[in-house]
Amino acid sequence: MLFRELNRGKCKTYLLACENTHKAALIDPIKDKVDRYLAMLAYYDCKLDAIIDTHTHADHRTASWELHDLTGAPVIMHRRAPAPHVDIHVDDGQSIPIGTIRLRVFHTPGHTPDGISLYTENRVFTGDTLLIHGTGRADFAGGDAGEEYDAITQKLFALPDETLVFPAHDYRGHTHSTIGEEKRTNPRVAGRTRQEYIDLMNNLGMPLPQGIQESLQPNHSAIEDESVHFPTLVELNRVRQLTAQEVRLQLGGATPPLLLDVRELEEFSGELGHIPGSRLIPLKELPARAGEVEAYKDKDVIVICRAGVRSTTAAAILTGLGFEHVSNLKGGMLDWTDQNLPVER
Numbered sequence: 001m002l003f004r005e006l007n008r009g010k011c012k013t014y015l016l017a018c019e020n021t022h023k024a025a026l027i028d029p030i031k032d033k034v035d036r037y038l039a040m041l042a043y044y045d046c047k048l049d050a051i052i053d054t055h056t057h058a059d060h061r062t063a064s065w066e067l068h069d070l071t072g073a074p075v076i077m078h079r080r081a082p083a084p085h086v087d088i089h090v091d092d093g094q095s096i097p098i099g100t101i102r103l104r105v106f107h108t109p110g111h112t113p114d115g116i117s118l119y120t121e122n123r124v125f126t127g128d129t130l131l132i133h134g135t136g137r138a139d140f141a142g143g144d145a146g147e148e149y150d151a152i153t154q155k156l157f158a159l160p161d162e163t164l165v166f167p168a169h170d171y172r173g174h175t176h177s178t179i180g181e182e183k184r185t186n187p188r189v190a191g192r193t194r195q196e197y198i199d200l201m202n203n204l205g206m207p208l209p210q211g212i213q214e215s216l217q218p219n220h221s222a223i224e225d226e227s228v229h230f231p232t233l234v235e236l237n238r239v240r241q242l243t244a245q246e247v248r249l250q251l252g253g254a255t256p257p258l259l260l261d262v263r264e265l266e267e268f269s270g271e272l273g274h275i276p277g278s279r280l281i282p283l284k285e286l287p288a289r290a291g292e293v294e295a296y297k298d299k300d301v302i303v304i305c306r307a308g309v310r311s312t313t314a315a316a317i318l319t320g321l322g323f324e325h326v327s328n329l330k331g332g333m334l335d336w337t338d339q340n341l342p343v344e345r
Contacts, residue, residue, distance in 0.1 A: 003123075010171055016098060018100050025052055075087050091107060110150075113142040123163060128167065153189065228284060230313060231317060243330055243335070244339050250300070250302070257302045260293065261278045273333070276343070299325060301323055303329065
């Protein structure tokens with residue numbers, strides 16, 4: 001197996017390639033290094049066969065969609081990933097083939113709901129769940145310190161002690177660790193109970209990552225132009241969140257709300273379908289087309305997307321445009337369909 005880390009910085013991108021077939025994968029590529037990745041693929045005479053994001057990144061723009069446009073390789077993320085244009089959604093226990101290499105997928109949420117780790121041969125790529133002598137913060141929207149502790153202790157720490165650990169970030173100049181070393185010496189996890197870990201992670205008091213406003217929502221939405229002026233994090237946090245069952249109850253009321261789906265057309269009629277009676281205006285088009293739903297400015301509006309993330313952005317945009325009663329379907333169509341609620345396709 002050909003293996004290289006390509007960025008030589010705090011953000012890590014890994015190249016894996018099968019030496020028999022020359023098929024390659026890039027794990028966690030960043031947008032400002034695309035030329036470097038293409039040059040390395042050409043240098044090693046490899047064909048890009050998979051573009052994998054271990055989670056939705058908050059501190060840099062992903063290169064996944066640009067690389068897909070340039071090479072045709074599929075973008076792969078966990079099924080809880082909020083972004084459109086993901087070609088293959090994976091879940092815990094599945095494998096991603098790269099020539100004769102098999103990457104085993106572990107769902108390792110906590111830092112983000114869509115976090116995955118990838119295991120092959122003697123190494124594991126842990127995204128931002130398990131870092132070298134640290135762990136990923138769990139205070140972003142959708143983060144959960146308890147889930148992160150479970151993912152680390154029950155899944156990653158179950159791997160052989162000699163397994164090499166390659167995270168998506170490192171801020172201290174490390175290149176790798178081992179599962180055994182992290183079990184013994186990781187200061188956030190070693191010797192701590194689940195509740196002690198939750199208490200620690202919920203009181204870190206860390207500042208937000210530099211560039212989060214410029215990176216997180218574009219990565220959620222795959223919008224890379226100026227068609228949408230993204231709301232601030234404060235505006236996002238003000239959006240009212242409704243569970244799937246709460247939305248179901250509102251739909252049965254005397255004055256049902258407008259259901260506004262902000263996914264792409266292929267998603268609206270795709271695998272997850274859509275809630276009967278919902279209206280489609282893709283997020284990218286919403287600022288220009290908000291006038292089409294002007295009649296609902298003083299009525300209830302519930303916004304919908306795949307995972308409840310893009311729709312939170314849309315709800316904040318509508319609120320900023322003067323819509324008075326906007327809510328978001330928490331968990332999106334994933335939660336709606338997981339609860340076997342009615343859909344159309």
